[in-house]
Amino acid sequence: MTQSETVGAMLNRRGVSRRAFMKYASYLTSVLALPATAGAAMAQGLAAARRQAVIWLSFQECTGCTESLTRGYGPTLEDLIFQFISLDYHHTLQAASGEAAEAARRQSMQENSGRYLVVVDGSVPTRDGGVYSMIAGRTNIDILEETVRDAAAVIAVGTCASFGGLPYANPNPTGAVPISELVTGKPVINVSGCPPIPEAMTGTIAHLLAFGEPPALDGHGRPIAFFGDSIHDRCYRRAFYERGQFAESFDDEGARQGWCLYKLGCKGPIANNACATLKWNGGASFPIQSGHGCFACAAPNFWDQGGFYRPLSAITRDAGGVAAAAAAAGAVLGAGAAVLAGQRKREAMKGTGK
Amino acid sequence: MTTLIFNKPPPTFDEPTSLVAAVVREVATLLARYAGTGEEGAIDLRTLPLTEADRLALREKLGAGEVRARIDAAGASDIEETGIAGVWWIRHEDCEGKLMAEQIAITACPAILAASGEDIAAGLAKLEAILRSEGGGGSAP
Numbered sequence: 001m002t003q004s005e006t007v008g009a010m011l012n013r014r015g016v017s018r019r020a021f022m023k024y025a026s027y028l029t030s031v032l033a034l035p036a037t038a039g040a041a042m043a044q045g046l047a048a049a050r051r052q053a054v055i056w057l058s059f060q061e062c063t064g065c066t067e068s069l070t071r072g073y074g075p076t077l078e079d080l081i082f083q084f085i086s087l088d089y090h091h092t093l094q095a096a097s098g099e100a101a102e103a104a105r106r107q108s109m110q111e112n113s114g115r116y117l118v119v120v121d122g123s124v125p126t127r128d129g130g131v132y133s134m135i136a137g138r139t140n141i142d143i144l145e146e147t148v149r150d151a152a153a154v155i156a157v158g159t160c161a162s163f164g165g166l167p168y169a170n171p172n173p174t175g176a177v178p179i180s181e182l183v184t185g186k187p188v189i190n191v192s193g194c195p196p197i198p199e200a201m202t203g204t205i206a207h208l209l210a211f212g213e214p215p216a217l218d219g220h221g222r223p224i225a226f227f228g229d230s231i232h233d234r235c236y237r238r239a240f241y242e243r244g245q246f247a248e249s250f251d252d253e254g255a256r257q258g259w260c261l262y263k264l265g266c267k268g269p270i271a272n273n274a275c276a277t278l279k280w281n282g283g284a285s286f287p288i289q290s291g292h293g294c295f296a297c298a299a300p301n302f303w304d305q306g307g308f309y310r311p312l313s314a315i316t317r318d319a320g321g322v323a324a325a326a327a328a329a330g331a332v333l334g335a336g337a338a339v340l341a342g343q344r345k346r347e348a349m350k351g352t353g354k
Numbered sequence: 355m356t357t358l359i360f361n362k363p364p365p366t367f368d369e370p371t372s373l374v375a376a377v378v379r380e381v382a383t384l385l386a387r388y389a390g391t392g393e394e395g396a397i398d399l400r401t402l403p404l405t406e407a408d409r410l411a412l413r414e415k416l417g418a419g420e421v422r423a424r425i426d427a428a429g430a431s432d433i434e435e436t437g438i439a440g441v442w443w444i445r446h447e448d449c450e451g452k453l454m455a456e457q458i459a460i461t462a463c464p465a466i467l468a469a470s471g472e473d474i475a476a477g478l479a480k481l482e483a484i485l486r487s488e489g490g491g492g493s494a495p
């Protein structure tokens with residue numbers, strides 16, 4: 001596909017039928033939680049779009065975000081998204097290395113000035129002049145500043161890039177900061193998660209392509225389409241929560257019966273993400289379905305929230321904000337549920353010896 | 355014993371939840387709007403936490419209609435009119451049979467069923483090429 005060819009023309013040339021494309025648009029519409037009738041507009045926007053240049057920068061990260069993006073896909077309709085973008089620079093995936101790789105980045109920036117997207121995974125160390133993460137002899141701060149200068153928008157993928165993540169965790173020895181603290185004057189979209197759901201990354205790019213603007217964002221700069229609902233609200237185990245049926249340990253009868261994992265530290269009520277609906281590995285499962293509570297890995301400071309296996313109701317000192325958020329989440333259930341939550345809190349406190 | 359937990363499918367509930375009535379009510383609202391203004395509507399079922407019992411109950415309430423169509427484009431798609439005229443149940447699968455999208459659409463006929471002008475023009479060109487190769491010459495009247 002040439003840079004000037006539209007996505008629609010390219011797909012047509014490759015034998016992708018209009019109906020197949022409409023199916024893909026329906027899928028994207030569903031994934032992006034757009035009104036179900038928006039499929040036609042999505043299909044029209046994508047068909048008219050031109051291939052998008054993308055520069056992917058990797059800083060203080062573990063490559064889990066890239067693993068998620070590349071391993072989340074089989075030979076399916078979802079592959080279409082990779083036809084829409086030109087991934088011009090990515091340490092892990094590109095064939096070029098050394099000076100040739102850096103030259104590819106500079107060339108893409110020059111040829112697509114003002115139009116290219118920058119995707120960043122990893123936080124940026126700022127302590128001691130940023131020396132704790134260097135690429136080609138340059139600090140991450142320096143490379144980021146240069147690369148975003150003529151970008152159209154920046155997508156921070158993963159919790160490290162969005163909120164600092166693990167490098168940012170107490171005591172934050174490298175002075176790590178999220179991308180949004182360093183980039184100004186450009187749209188910065190946070191697609192958090194450790195790692196993020198592949199569809200959240202590709203869906204965000206598809207929205208930018210189809211509609212020419214970022215999707216609606218929440219207070220943390222994340223697409224509401226993927227982060228608008230709590231895991232708890234969309235969890236299939238929610239019915240057990242309502243019935244007061246909880247697993248008390250990972251090998252008791254409740255766990256075997258698939259009951260709610262709230263008492264085992266599940267952070268579903270304060271975790272906004274799409275794991276319960278989109279799931280992982282091609283829709284096969286998600287952590288709670290596999291028997292483990294949610295970590296709230298897409299939330300700011302999730303690593304410092306007072307223990308993965310402590311019930312939310314038992315966390316009162318280590319993470320004041322978490323308890324407040326849990327109370328807020330519970331508030332929508334109404335007064336009756338609040339009484340029930342109070343009972344559960346007392347029971348859970350007994351369980352943890354508090 | 356841990357293996358049992360991982361192998362076990364998500365538990366299901368025998369009785370449908372209150373979500374079914376909520377969806378049926380929304381279908382009724384959208385259908386009334388369509389009948390009055392012609393504005394199409396749709397409900398995305400994939401994002402709703404429907405249990406298997408809910409799904410069955412919903413299908414039962416809406417019933418089966420007269421039209422069923424299967425599209426074979428990048429995987430199968432099943433388009434079925436329910437027992438309520440103008441209310442369609444649409445399922446899109448990918449090439450591996452994985453459910454990609456599922457919705458209830460409120461419209462006279464889902465757009466994906468209709469042939470587009472571009473496709474019709476391409477079809478005509480194809481037909482003319484067939485006629486030429488058979489030695490008939492000329493073009494379509």
